Amino acid sequence: MHHLMRRLTGGLAIYAIMAVSGVAALAADVPTVPPADGPVPTASSWSFRFVPYGWVIAMDGTQTVRGRSVSVDASFIDILEKSDSLLALMGTFEARRGPLAFYSDVVWTKIGVESSNVRNRAPAPGVAGELGTSVSLDIEMAIVEGGVAYEVARSGGLALDVLGGARYWHQEAAVSSEISASVDVGDLELSGSRAFARSGSVDWIDPVIGARVRHEVAPGHELFLRGDIGGFGVGSDFSWQAVGGYGFEFGTYQGVTFSGVLGYRALSVDYSEGQGPERYEFDMLQHGTILGISARF
Structure with a gap:
């Protein structure tokens, strides 16, 4: 099932890229530009949008x-029910002047996944004996993105931006x-009845x-549709992202226009470094609903 999900969401990213003239990239995660038929700010004025979202x-993935x-196959409900900690901080900001915009997006999360959704794939190097079947994974992760967007086409209610960052x-x-009592855990850390492999900081x-x-x-x-590709062996081997959704204004207060955002985001990355007992790999698809409130001023 997880291979099918990766293929379907990967296909969504490729479709998004083809639909916007073959250049692929998604950079921010919620709509951060004025409506397509709305006035584009003049060359001498700036508009700003801040969007906290979930x-x-x-x-x-693996x-x-x-x-x-270890293999991981966990829904949000699985993570919510089993995780000892589930923390997140997410938001995006964009400053636009005419067709040119500068954007940033931040995701920080700390989650845990328990044994029912984590399966052993390879034994730990240097371990003699059998480790138990109860496996868990804890990840603290930050994703920070920044770049430039430029509106290259506008026709009726449609607008197209290209992005890079x-x-x-x-x-x-x-x-x-x-x-077990007889296992030799090699260089793994011990805490009570559990053995830990810790990555340290990976960037x-x-x-x-x-x-x-x-x-x-x-x-x-x-309605909005975005897609990006990245990595290219510079950082990760390859990554892609696709976001689609719906934004709707619901009010203006003291010159600030507020909007709601509902959509779906999929972000996949394949990163690895090191060999043997020093190997670190994150080959993972993260996907799910996004919910946000936009403030434009």
């Missing part, structure tokens, strides 16, 4: 920490397993390119 994350690999990843991960930067399409279906109501 991402209901599910995870599907995590390797110090040579120990960089996505910075920071991770700290730990895989733990129950141990990399992916260049990204892409595009987004906006369509105003009615005044104050907008």
Whole structure:
């Protein structure tokens, strides 16, 4: 099932890229530009948009920490029910002047996934004996993206932006397993009846390119579709992202226009470094619903 999900969401990213003239890239995660039929700010004025949002994350893929690999297949409900900690901080900001915009997006999350959704894939190097079947994974992760967007076409209710920038990843991960009395855990850390493989701090930067399409279906109501690709062996081997959704204005207060955002986001990355007991790999699809409130001024 998880392979089918990766293929379907990967196909969505490719479709998004083709739909916006073959340049691919998604950079921000919620609509951060004026409606397609709305007035574009003049060359002498700036507009700003800040969007705190939530991402209901599910995870599907492989995590390797110090040579120990596990498969992860966890829905948001699985993570919510089983995680000892579930924290997140997410938001995006864009400053626009005419067709030119500068954007940034931040995701920080700390989650845990328990044994029913984590399966051993490879034994830990240097371990003699059998580790238990109770496996868990804890990840603290930050994703920070910044770049430039430029509106290259506008026709009726449709507008097209091309984007380029960089996505910075920071991770700290730990895989733990129950141990028996006779097991030799090698260089794994011990805590009570569990053995831990901890990654320490892992960081990399992916260049990204892409595009987004906006369509105003009615005044104050907008559909959006975005896609990006990145990595190219500079940071990760390859990454892609696709976001689609709906934005709707619901009021203005003291010159600030507020909008709601409902959509779906999929972000996949394949990163690895090191060999043997020093190997770290994060080959993971993260996907789920996004919910946000936009403030434009």
